[in-house]
Every structure is written in C-alpha cells, then in structure tokens.
Amino acid sequence: MNSPSNKPADSWSHLLHLLPILVALILGILVGVFYGEAMWKASGGPTKQQATLEKAVAASTAQGLKLDGDPKAAWEVSHASLVNKLQKTNDIVQLVQKEPPSSIAGASFRLIKFLGDLFLQMLKLLVLPLVVTSMIAGIGGLGDIRGIGRLGRTTMAYFLVTTIIAVVIGTVLVVTISPGSRVHGIIEMPDERVERRSTTDPIDTILELVVGSSKDPGSGMIPSNLFQAANATNVLGLIVFSLVLGGALTTLGERGRQVIEFFATLTDAILQIVRLVMIVAPVGIFAIVAYNIAVRGGGEAFWTQAQQLGWYVATISIGLISQFLILLLILRGVGRSPMEFVLGAGRPLLTAFSTASSSATLPLSIQSMEDENGISKQSANFVLPLGATVNMNGTALYEAVAAVFIAQLHGISLDPGQLIVVVITATLAAVGAAGIPEAGLVTLVMVVTAVGLPASGIGAILAVDWFLDRLRTTINVFGDMVGCAVTDRLVPPEHRGGKNHG
Ligand code: ASP
Helix, strand or coil: CCCCCCCCCHHHHHHHHHHHHHHHHHHHHHHHHHHHHHHHHHHHHHHHHHHHHHHHHHHHHHHHHHHCCHHHHHHHHHHHHHHHHHHHHHHHHHHHCCCCCCCCHHHHHEEEEEEEHHHHHHHHHHHHHHHHEEEEEEEHCCCCHHHHHHHHHHHHHHHHHHHHHHHHHHHHHHHHHHHHHHCCCCCCCCCCCHHHHHHHCCCHHHHHHHHHHCCCCCCCCCCCCCHHHHCCCCCHHHHHHHHHHHHHHCCCCHHHHHHHHHHHHHHHHHHHHHHHHHHHHHHHHHHHHHHHCCCHHHHHHHHHHHHHHHHHHHHHHHHHHHHHHHHHHHHHHHCHHHHHHHCCCCCCCCCCHHCCCCHHHHHHHHHHHHHCCCCCCHHHHHHHHHHHHHHHHHHHHHHHHHHHHHHHCCCCCCCHHHHHHHHHHHHHHHHHHCCCCHHHHCCCCCCHHHHHCCCCHHHHHHHHHHHHHHHHHHHHHHHHHHHHHHHHHHHHHHHHHCCCCC
C-alpha cells in the first residue's frame, strides 16, 4: 500500500479527515480567548506572574544602576512599563483574593491540562521507537549502503537550499520593515534558559552539536551513551546511530535482511498505533490550544502583548507566509497539486501548530505522508525523521528576524558583514534547535551573541514567543513534508530502495 505509486486520496476525503481537528482547533481558540482569563485566575496564574515580575523588576533595577546617558533613558522607558505591569498584576492578585473565581473555572483548567498532556504524551511516547525503527528500516531498505548517496544528497541539498531561502527572506524583511525601530517601551523579561546558554561561546555551541556536552553523555550527534540519549530524547543522536546501524545491516546479506524486515514490521506496527491515537486527536488539540492561551492569561492578555510587539509579529508572519508560498511553488515544480498536498498534510500541520513540536508531530507526519499523500515509505522514513530535527525553515527565518529586531531595539544597525554573520548563524541555530517547543529561542543566543548583542535582549520577545513558535513549527513540518515530495520525484525508486523494500 505504500509503494511510490500510491494513489493519494482526493481533496474531499482529506477535508473530511481534517474537519474534526479544524473544529477542535477553533473551539480551543475560542475557549482559550473567552474563558482563558477566568481559568488563569482560578489556577493561581496571577500569583505566579506576580513572582516572575517581582524578580524581573529587581533585576532591572540592578541593571539600571549601572547605566548612564542614552542607554539609561531607554532603560527608564522599559523599566516604567515593567513596574506598571507589576502594579496591574498586584491589583489582579488582590481582586482574586477578595472575590475567588468559580470552582468550575479551576476544574476546567485542570481538565484541559490533563487532556492536552495525555495527547502530547501519547505522541511523544511514539517518537523514539518510531525514529529508531523507521530510520533502520529506511536505510536498510535502500538495499545497498551505496544507495544512500543519491537520496542523502538530494535531501541535504533540499534542506540547505530551503533553509537559506528562509533566512534570506527573514533578513530582507526585517531590514526593510525595521520593526525594532517602530516599537517602544518593550519589557525585557529574564529567562533562565537564555541566561544559562549565554555563558557558552558560539563556537562551543556548534561543536557541542556534534560531540555533546561533557556533562551529559546523552547529548550531541554522537552521544557516548545511547540509553542516556534516549532518556534525553536526543533524537538527532539516535538518528545518526540508526543510520549507521541500518547501513551496517545491509552489508550482512540474508541475516541482515531479516533484521531489517523486523524493523520494517515494527515501524508498520507503530504507525498502526499512530492511527489509533489520531482518533483522540481532536480532543487533544482542543485541550492543548485552550490550555496554552489560558495559562498566559487568556485572549485579552495575549492581545495586549501581540499589539506591543505587533510589528515584530507581523514581520515574522509575513516571512512565514512567503516561505509557505515558496514551498507550494516547489510542490508545483515536482508535479504535485499544492492544494491536495496541503489538505493531505492538514492533520500534521494542525498538530504542529497546536503542539509547537516537530518531534511530537513526527508520527503523524509519517503516517499522513504515506496514507494521505502517497509518499513512498523510503522517502517518508528517511526525510521526515531527519527533517524534524535538522530542517527547520520556520525557525531559521525566525532566528534571523529576531536577532536583527533585537539589534534594532538597541538602536544598533547591523552592517552587511554582520548581516552575513546573522544568515550563517541563523542557519546553524535552526539546525541545532531540537524539535521541541521554544528550542529556537535558546539557540537564538548563538545568533545574538555572534553579532555582539547582549543575550538578555532576547527577553524582549519572550511574551509572544509561544505563539510564534506555533507558526514557525507549522512551517518547519511543512518544509519536511515537501522534502518528501521532492525526493520522491527526484530520486528514482531504485535509488530509494524501491525494489528492495516497501
Ligand atoms: N518548536 C520548533 C519545532 O519543534 C523549534 C523552535 O523552537 O523553533 O520545530
């Protein structure tokens, strides 16, 4: 059923599959926007926000003592906004103490958190076994290790070209629109993840990508301990190992073929589980979306933050839409109907939007590409797991926009040489970001520090990052799926192992 000549399902059947998830997503947004604030108050959100803001005010006060002249004037504006926000939060805390919110709101919050976590955990549970089995089966299925050449080269070339297009679009847009010079009084919130990363040298960050951190034997592309890599969900480390193991199996003749067959069967079994999980996807997606809006204070709170950073949000959104259109053109170029392909990819795309995680979406991407879009097993098994960790078009674009935006906020205009540094480091930062929520925010430290900006500047974009993360993850996942269509078209079946497996 998964041969390259698979006939994709038609638009109507795609739409029918998609409808429940689409409805769930819209309902989730509505509940989050209109009932989110009540749930946030009932779940102790204001007190948590108060504590975070108190810490931020203390840090900002200490920073202000060290400043003078122009930087001091800019600091005063941002500090005043911070103090103002703390005051408003204090008022809400008092109000909540006087008039405790209804217990229904509290119970609803717990319920959506529970349902969302359950769905997410089901997906995450499937990621590791699926990555390992599908990679071994995919590479083993190439029949001969030399077969990896054409498929590997085409995939890597596609990843590189689309990532660079994304970074260039982001850089051109942010320089042209200049969102950083249009906004004022932005609060720079401290963030532990960013602070931790800011002490690492950018070169060390790149080297760590390969060998991992000396403190964590499970990290890096070549981890020293496979089980710890699995424990840390180091997908890239597991992919590299599975690639090599799959390749080695192809050299063992009949004995190796039997093991490859075993992994191919296991992959199919896990995909069957994915199809079962899909049944509860609408409930899960509804809950995740409603929870994520509620936990940040509901619709009004989001609107206030989005308005403040409106130009920045708009720049990234325009960039992501442009990248989406380019991916559609690529689809056209390889003879696919963009409309049908997007509808067939609808479930993983909406899941990526809800979960903000390429890795968590991976099981659905593989299943949808094979079942809905008639992508060959070999392309799906090879391109998607790799793409979920190294090919991030949306993240690459975001890294470039965010870094230049932060420079603009600090009144610094980057020269062409520095912009080239942004393009290069943003590409690396996207490759280095794991397929988990807000991973790009942490690797952004590398881009920001490479052009001499303070990592603390990232604090200015924190408020909207959870939302932009969803948008960029959707494009990340779409980029990977388009990659499958490209390899299916450009790599003849015999070079994908089409004759040997699948
Ligand atoms: N959340 C993104 C992903 O999983 C990575 C990022 O933070 O940009 O693809």
